[in-house]
Amino acid sequence: MWVEPxxxxxxxxxxxxxxxxxxxxxxxxxxxxxxxxPELTDYTPAADAELxxxxxxxxxxxxxxxxxxAPTPAVLTRASMLLTGIxxxxxxxxxxxxxxxxxxxxxAQPGGDIRKGRAVVDATxxxxxxxxxxxxxxxxxxxxxxxxxxxxxxTTAMGVLRALGHNGRVSSSFPDNPTxxxxxxxxxxxxxxxxxxxxxxxQPLRAVECMGDPMMAAAAGLVDGLNVRTILAGxxxxxxxxxxxxxxxxxxxxxxxxxxxxxxxxxxxxxEMTELLGITAFAADPGFGSxxxxxxxxxxxxxxxxxxxxxxxxxxxxxxxxxxxxxxEKTEEVYRSVFSIS
Amino acid sequence: MWVEPxxxxxxxxxxxxxxxxxxxxxxxxxxxxxxxxPELTDYTPAADAELxxxxxxxxxxxxxxxxxxAPTPAVLTRASMLLTGIxxxxxxxxxxxxxxxxxxxxxAQPGGDIRKGRAVVDATxxxxxxxxxxxxxxxxxxxxxxxxxxxxxxTTAMGVLRALGHNGRVSSSFPDNPTxxxxxxxxxxxxxxxxxxxxxxxQPLRAVECMGDPMMAAAAGLVDGLNVRTILAGxxxxxxxxxxxxxxxxxxxxxxxxxxxxxxxxxxxxxEMTELLGITAFAADPGFGSxxxxxxxxxxxxxxxxxxxxxxxxxxxxxxxxxxxxxxEKTEEVYRSVFSIS
Numbered sequence: 014m015w016v017e018p019x020x021x022x023x024x025x026x027x028x029x030x031x032x033x034x035x036x037x038x039x040x041x042x043x044x045x046x047x048x049x050x051p052e053l054t055d056y057t058p059a060a061d062a063e064l065x066x067x068x069x070x071x072x073x074x075x076x077x078x079x080x081x082x083a084p085t086p087a088v089l090t091r092a093s094m095l096l097t098g099i100x101x102x103x104x105x106x107x108x109x110x111x112x113x114x115x116x117x118x119x120x121a122q123p124g125g126d127i128r129k130g131r132a133v134v135d136a137t138x139x140x141x142x143x144x145x146x147x148x149x150x151x152x153x154x155x156x157x158x159x160x161x162x163x164x165x166x167x168t169t170a171m172g173v174l175r176a177l178g179h180n181g182r183v184s185s186s187f188p189d190n191p192t193x194x195x196x197x198x199x200x201x202x203x204x205x206x207x208x209x210x211x212x213x214x215x216q217p218l219r220a221v222e223c224m225g226d227p228m229m230a231a232a233a234g235l236v237d238g239l240n241v242r243t244i245l246a247g248x249x250x251x252x253x254x255x256x257x258x259x260x261x262x263x264x265x266x267x268x269x270x271x272x273x274x275x276x277x278x279x280x281x282x283x284x285e286m287t288e289l290l291g292i293t294a295f296a297a298d299p300g301f302g303s304x305x306x307x308x309x310x311x312x313x314x315x316x317x318x319x320x321x322x323x324x325x326x327x328x329x330x331x332x333x334x335x336x337x338x339x340x341x342e343k344t345e346e347v348y349r350s351v352f353s354i355s
Numbered sequence: 356m357w358v359e360p361x362x363x364x365x366x367x368x369x370x371x372x373x374x375x376x377x378x379x380x381x382x383x384x385x386x387x388x389x390x391x392x393p394e395l396t397d398y399t400p401a402a403d404a405e406l407x408x409x410x411x412x413x414x415x416x417x418x419x420x421x422x423x424x425a426p427t428p429a430v431l432t433r434a435s436m437l438l439t440g441i442x443x444x445x446x447x448x449x450x451x452x453x454x455x456x457x458x459x460x461x462x463a464q465p466g467g468d469i470r471k472g473r474a475v476v477d478a479t480x481x482x483x484x485x486x487x488x489x490x491x492x493x494x495x496x497x498x499x500x501x502x503x504x505x506x507x508x509x510t511t512a513m514g515v516l517r518a519l520g521h522n523g524r525v526s527s528s529f530p531d532n533p534t535x536x537x538x539x540x541x542x543x544x545x546x547x548x549x550x551x552x553x554x555x556x557x558q559p560l561r562a563v564e565c566m567g568d569p570m571m572a573a574a575a576g577l578v579d580g581l582n583v584r585t586i587l588a589g590x591x592x593x594x595x596x597x598x599x600x601x602x603x604x605x606x607x608x609x610x611x612x613x614x615x616x617x618x619x620x621x622x623x624x625x626x627e628m629t630e631l632l633g634i635t636a637f638a639a640d641p642g643f644g645s646x647x648x649x650x651x652x653x654x655x656x657x658x659x660x661x662x663x664x665x666x667x668x669x670x671x672x673x674x675x676x677x678x679x680x681x682x683x684e685k686t687e688e689v690y691r692s693v694f695s696i697s
Contacts, residue, residue: 115485117457148442
């Protein structure tokens with residue numbers, strides 16, 4: 014089975030939501046591989062949304078890719094959307110660059126640099142608006158998957174996990190996880206915010222404001238508003254959202270779905286954290302080892318790993334009966350088309 | 356029956372969509388009563404959306420009302436949403452003032468002044484993006500109602516109807532329809548655009564670009580993308596959208612719903628036009644004649660008449676089994692609460 018555990022549910026009206034945000038943290042050199050350079054990470058969420066929606070990008074000359082050349086996971090997400098026909102709605106939870114496709118705007122500011130101790134301006138406001146949106150989605154859909162495109166998001170995830178008292182080790186879009194830089198940035202942020210390990214365990218939205226990013230407030234708010242099966246589509250960034258949900262005491266039907274690359278990342282502790290939080294975790298393997306396209310094979314070497322809800326998008330494909338082979342071939346087709354590979 | 360003909364369908368997942376736009380045409384003195392002054396009409400769509408969503412307004416010190424003091428029809432729409440629980444999504448099709456609630460952004464420019472011959476910058480782009488959105492909504496909903504808040508919209512409606520070769524007489528939010536001003540503005544616009552009566556009957560989106568407003572492109576695009584029962588919620592502005600849909604040759608399950616105030620407006624020809632276009636038209640009577648609240652009784656004297664999809668919102672309430680009395684009482688409750696009337 015290419016998705017473990019194999020999903021035993023088949024929704025009638027699934028909805029895929031992708032939350033977009035930028036942060037000052039992403040511009041710290043060496044933090045994020047979600048863009049060719051730290052400055053270009055500002056364009057990554059917009060370009061990802063455009064790619065998933067249209068198969069091309071408008072806001073920048075080429076789609077997001079790692080410095081190595083491995084393509085954005087938006088390619089995988091688009092493949093799943095094309096296969097399954099699931100509608101995808103994008104949410105701007107705080108962007109510097111807006112995508113040139115329709116998106117839902119939460120009127121939120123981009124996140125800051127956590128080293129300065131003010132990561133998110135008003136997490137409660139974002140949370141509340143997003144919860145309203147979640148209530149609406151509950152009336153239209155019977156399964157909502159929530160992905161994200163937030164460069165630098167594993168560092169803010171680490172920050173929030175620490176503030177909530179978890180030894181959460183986070184993954185990375187780099188094959189060599191720059192854990193040293195992340196530790197330094199998180200420690201600097203905790204100092205600037207005047208907090209210590211676990212000191213905000215009863216104030217999760219305050220933890221987001223000090224150490225997180227706007228996506229977390231939006232994702233947690235959505236979960237609060239939703240009264241249908243909900244799947245967080247992401248790796249250790251979504252683990253931080255789960256930790257927020259747990260700290261808030263929300264009782265919801267939530268699980269998490271990621272790629273095998275994050276689930277098996279030994280520099281992170283995705284499985285340990287989801288077990289600790291008591292959440293069902295799905296891991297999906299796209300089978301890229303046998304791909305003839307080098308950019309996809311680079312995923313097998315630890316490049317990129319996850320993002321734009323790619324793991325959840327694979328779960329969605331599996332849920333609707335598509336095989337690993339069908340998914341891989343559709344991804345190859347999208348990748349060739351988007352990057353003009355013959 | 357307070358809605359005629361009485362709806363014989365009962366959707367499982369209805370969705371209400373409200374398209375918002377500003378135009379330069381609305382600022383022409385004497386054109387629009389949707390705001391206390393021509394300049395303030397810029398705030399009306401944002402304030403209407405905030406009112407429907409939250410029961411209060413943030414973008415301006417008080418909710419939109421006619422110069423006479425009659426309240427915005429957003430009050431009626433909110434009453435229906437509260438009664439029925441139908442989710443409402445707002446679409447920014449070109450605003451100067453953004454609502455401070457979540458909305459879907461089409462990245463479109465506000466409309467111009469039709470007297471200058473360039474009303475909408477790129478109607479085809481708005482149409483295409485909106486059609487994409489409609490396709491997504493079709494996968495989530497089995498009945499979509501489309502309302503609007505576009506001050507000055509009956510003048511642009513008249514402009515498009517004329518360009519498409521219809522003697523469409525449009526309604527007004529004033530009790531005395533300023534038909535003279537509208538005629539002059541439309542004639543000036545047709546001259547500036549170099550077009551004549553019916554000369555754009557085969558180019559409806561071009562007619563929108565010359566004489567219309569961005570809402571029309573968005574509404575027509577949505578209808579194109581939708582493959583479920585669709586109801587245009589509005590008066591003569593939505594008649595202009597119907598004329599665009601007809602001119603495009605779209606074969607869709609579309610009807611129209613408005614208030615009795617527009618349906619019975621003798622300065623307009625709503626019923627004649629819907630019969631000509633071969634479209635089922637619903638008219639709803641909120642029974643405000645017996646209301647103890649003066650602001651609502653003013654509707655009976657021809658103030659406001661329609662807007663923010665109020666007629667369709669009443670149809671929705673009837674469709675889900677609510678009586679005229681229940682609707683009127685909920686509207687009174689909302690009106691009292693929003694305007695702090697004891």
